[in-house]
Amino acid sequence: xxxxxxxxxxxxxxxxxxxxxxxxxxxxxxxxxxxxxxxxxxxxxxxxxxxxxxxxxxxxxxxxxxxxxxxxxxxxxxxxxxxxxxxxxxxxxxxxxxxxxxxxxxxxxxxxxxxxxxxxxxxxxxxxxxxxxxxxxxxxxxxxxxxxxxxxxxxxxxxxxxxxxxxxxxxxxxxxxxxxxxxxxxxxxxxxxxxxxxxxxxxxxxxxxxxxxxxxxxxxxxxxxxxxxxxxxxxxxxxxxxxxxxxxxxxxxxxxxxxxxxxxxxxxxxxxxxxxxxxxxxxxxxxxxxxxxxxxxxxxxxxxxxxxxxxxxxxxxxxxxxxxxxx
Numbered sequence: 001x002x003x004x005x006x007x008x009x010x011x012x013x014x015x016x017x018x019x020x021x022x023x024x025x026x027x028x029x030x031x032x033x034x035x036x037x038x039x040x041x042x043x044x045x046x047x048x049x050x051x052x053x054x055x056x057x058x059x060x061x062x063x064x065x066x067x068x069x070x071x072x073x074x075x076x077x078x079x080x081x082x083x084x085x086x087x088x089x090x091x092x093x094x095x096x097x098x099x100x101x102x103x104x105x106x107x108x109x110x111x112x113x114x115x116x117x118x119x120x121x122x123x124x125x126x127x128x129x130x131x132x133x134x135x136x137x138x139x140x141x142x143x144x145x146x147x148x149x150x151x152x153x154x155x156x157x158x159x160x161x162x163x164x165x166x167x168x169x170x171x172x173x174x175x176x177x178x179x180x181x182x183x184x185x186x187x188x189x190x191x192x193x194x195x196x197x198x199x200x201x202x203x204x205x206x207x208x209x210x211x212x213x214x215x216x217x218x219x220x221x222x223x224x225x226x227x228x229x230x231x232x233x234x235x236x237x238x239x240x241x242x243x244x245x246x247x248x249x250x251x252x253x254x255x256x257x258x259x260x261x262x263x264x265x266x267x268x269x270x271x272x273x274x275x276x277x278x279x280x281x282x283x284x285x286x287x288x289x290x291x292x293x294x295x296x297x298x299x300x301x302x303x304x305x306x307x308x309x310x311x312x313x314x315x316x317x318x319x320x321x322x323x324x325x326x327x
Contacts, residue, residue: 061118
């Protein structure tokens with residue numbers, strides 16, 4: 001066999017072993033060993049998100065059956081192992097596209113670090129390699145099970161967006177108090193819809209004034225009950241938000257990012273109309289969200305981006321409708 005083929009097979013073997021190890025770790029963390037009553041999945045712990053990809057990269061690197069594997073091929077094998085493990089989890093519905101997209105950048109960075117550690121360890125003795133490999137392999141299994149015994153911190157965040165509209169405040173008000181059915185063609189392209197977030201459909205209103213209930217519906221059965229708490233015609237519309245979790249189909253969102261679940265929720269929303277000219281106004285849309293994970297710093301980058309994308313899509317629809325009514 002030529003050296004090129006040997007290198008290719010060594011690369012693929014290392015990626016296969018790393019991916020297999022990643023799947024074993026994923027299944028192991030699906031079983032609540034230490035706290036069977038916990039409602040928090042060990043997969044949704046900071047230690048799992050850090051240790052799992054790091055150990056996948058490490059296992060892939062030490063499995064490289066080549067005399068002198070290059071650093072590039074070692075890290076490439078770690079990346080392929082990470083991609084394979086995530087892809088297989090998606091294939092067997094253990095993860096959805098939303099979680100995979102959120103996880104991937106972080107996982108690739110950590111698998112790179114793991115691959116580098118494994119590559120550096122190749123020069124050590126066999127005994128040292130075995131003991132180090134055992135320790136690294138146990139980290140993503142033991143640490144998450146210990147972490148679920150602790151309570152995750154809660155972080156309340158606010159996401160604000162705005163858009164300038166060439167219309168009178170009363171025209172804008174009519175388009176936010178109730179939002180008639182949105183055609184797919186009205187929505188601008190967005191990355192959130194591409195990765196699987198349901199698109200907004202419409203918002204109805206039971207009655208005008210404080211205490212009225214808006215039903216904001218999204219495709220695939222996602223429904224929010226919004227109770228009006230602020231009602232100032234042509235100026236302010238505020239409401240609390242409660243996801244109708246009992247009737248959301250399990251296929252609508254990944255269970256790890258379900259709105260109203262243990263990790264994430266949307267609490268309030270507010271439209272505010274700011275008049276800036278005789279026929280021009282700025283429409284502000286703000287929402288408050290709850291994050292309850294041990295990696296809120298990383299999760300907030302994604303949740304804020306998702307909320308901002310959804311809000312911008314809704315604002316674009318309102319802007320186009322308002323300005324079309326002026327023509």
